[in-house]
């Protein structure tokens with residue numbers, strides 16, 4: 468069974484498109500990365516899956532339960548963890564009280580263990596927490612009932628690099644225990660660290676779905692090279708070189724590279740190389756491939772038919 472399944476899922480806010488015709492499935496045990504630029508529809512997808520907003524079209528199931536069937540979804544959500552990007556809390560409550568509250572609602576199988584890993588200052592009121600501590604508390608609340616599926620909306624935004632790494636490691640361990648993840652992000656490097664497959668959403672529509680390695684291979688690397696003397700662009704007409712840029716008369720060049728490294732390094736032997744940087748393609752560049760490529764739908768800006776507002780938007 469798929470942990471998440473959507474078919475033609477659509478949500479309009481009045482006339483504003485949130486998501487349109489999303490169809491995808493996340494098999495049990497997979498870490499599915501959901502990538503897209505700001506405003507693409509990631510949060511709308513998550514809010515629809517969690518029943519916070521009602522879809523205006525299509526359907527979705529979470530752990531086999533229809534997201535528009537309130538009772539069924541409540542049942543499913545006992546086995547779901549949700550980690551929002553900006554967790555909202557009762558600011559006057561202590562972390563400890565919130566943990567107790569969530570324990571009453573969903574059960575508590577591992578808050579002590581989680582607090583050792585993500586040490587939020589639970590005796591203090593949440594209103595006094597730093598952004599990072601709020602996020603750490605949110606992690607404890609999302610995982611304390613040992614859910615089968617965890618839905619995370621840009622979960623590392625407020626965490627320092629050490630805590631980000633801890634969360635990635637934790638996700639990998641939980642995946643090994645069979646937990647399924649839906650991981651929304653706009654950071655390609657973190658998606659690479661933890662995800663098996665990614666879906667790319669743009670203007671409310673899914674424009675690609677593929678394995679992380681395939682995506683990265685296709686995206687290539689950004690190469691910057693500095694050489695003695697000046698660079699002649701004609702010298703860089705190699706297989707796999709795209710978007711070549713150089714300042715005339717200067718010894719610096721920059722390009723996207725999807726070719727074989729051996730061929731590139733052989734070629735660079737013709738120069739005295741001062742400097743060489745090879746780094747992962749920025750996510751914006753990866754997105755641009757889908758913006759310009761054939762997989763991008765031509766009518767992405769226009770709704771197919773007059774949408775209706777759903778109402779019934781309740782936040783949990």
Ligand SMILES: Nc1ncnc2c1ncn2[C@@H]1O[C@H](COP(=O)(O)OP(=O)(O)OP(=O)(O)O)[C@@H](O)[C@H]1O
Nearest residue numbers: 480483484485503504505506507508509510511512
């Ligand atoms: N409550 C709302 N009322 C009206 N329009 C909304 C509402 N929430 C989202 N939208 C619109 O829906 C579209 C998708 O927004 P959404 O927040 O889902 O994107 P996102 O990918 O999560 O972006 P971000 O990374 O910036 O959070 C945007 O055009 C946004 O303006």
